[in-house]
Amino acid sequence: MRIVKKPGYAVDSVDRALQLILLLQERDWLRIADAAKVLAVAPSTAHRLMSTLVYRGFALQDDQHRYCAGPALRPDPAAGQERALIAAARPHLEALAAEVRETVNLVERVGATARYLATVEGPQLLRVGNRAGTVLPVHLSSAGKAMLSTLPDQMATAVCTRQAQRGGTAMAPGELDRLLNELGAVRRQGYAANLGRTEPDLAAVGAPVHAPHQPATLALSISAPLSRAAQLQDPAVTGALAKACRELHAALP
Incomplete structure (x- = not known):
């Protein structure tokens, strides 16, 4: 098994967005407060990242301000x-x-x-x-x-x-x-x-x-x-x- 290390040139915002995508795939619903806690960022930062995922079809938001995986994450x-x-x-x-x-x-x-x-x-x-x-x-x-x-x-x-x-x-x-x-x-x-x-x-x-x-x-x-x-x-x-x-x-x- 190859050990994968985080690259020294990693872009933090991209890394956090990818972490959010993994969370969306693992959970039925995700709230901004929970996402912020996992990412160790402010809720406002988590909200901006999630809004971008919604815009690109990677997440969906319901009327209770919860998020789930969007159509881009459902290759069916x-x-x-x-x-x-x-x-x-x-x-x-x-x-x-x-x-x-x-x-x-x-x-x-x-x-x-x-x-x-x-x-x-x-x-x-x-x-x-x-x-x-x-x-x-x-x-x-x-x-x-x-x-x-x-x-x-x-x-x-x-x-x-x-x-x-x-x-x-x-x-x-x-x-x-x-x-x-x-x-x-x-x-x-x-x-x-x-x-x-x-x-x-x-x-x-x-x-x-x-x-x-x-x-x-x-x-x-x-x-x-x-x-x-x-x-x-x-x-x-x-x-x-x-x-x-x-x-x-x-x-x-």
């Missing part, structure tokens, strides 16, 4: 299918981002969560950054609500109830009734909105990618600073979003 058929999906969707994301001049996301529903698969940032100086790798409760994000709207109310209720039973973010009293009312509005207008709900300074609109009368597991969303929330709900923008969803659905195998 499902990961290959995901890469193919993202590759097929990217031209549509780029075209929509160029048209509406805002950040566009491809989002997948996985059970009771909305997982951001890919992002194309808008061209404006003040814009929403890359959200790929973010995981949110499905009932909070605009894309998640858009996908829930394609389910009957009974099934949407079951999805959100299972989330709370599995230790996710529980809905506040009365929130389910408000959500079901909102899903009715989403079905009528064709898109869902999120105005400062998940992040105080962020607004988004989302629409499902699906055939008529079928449940959606994919959605597109457009994100912008909250100061441009009104522009996001302009008929020209929501119309472009709906058109992109139809074209993406037609392009998928």
Whole structure:
């Protein structure tokens, strides 16, 4: 057995990032405080390293600020299918981002969560950054609500109830009734909105990618600073979003 020594020229930040990757492969979930303790660094340093791994697909974050291994660390058929999906969707994301001049996301529903698969940032100086790798409760994000709207109310209720039973973010009293009312509005207008709900300074609109009368597991969303929330709900923008969803659905195998 060859003894491997740490090279004298080792770059500390790279070494720590690689240690984080090993931790993500060993554990189901990892918190920043635990990562900082293992790496013997400040939590802020661990957070910067983890954010970079999320950006590159090596980690995913859930709504409880925990991290798990991302698609780049899962060389299985499902990961290959995901890469193919993202590759097929990217031209549509780029075209929509160029048209509406805002950040566009491809989002997948996985059970009771909305997982951001890919992002194309808008061209404006003040814009929403890359959200790929973010995981949110499905009932909070605009894309998640858009996908829930394609389910009957009974099934949407079951999805959100299972989330709370599995230790996710529980809905506040009365929130389910408000959500079901909102899903009715989403079905009528064709898109869902999120105005400062998940992040105080962020607004988004989302629409499902699906055939008529079928449940959606994919959605597109457009994100912008909250100061441009009104522009996001302009008929020209929501119309472009709906058109992109139809074209993406037609392009998928």
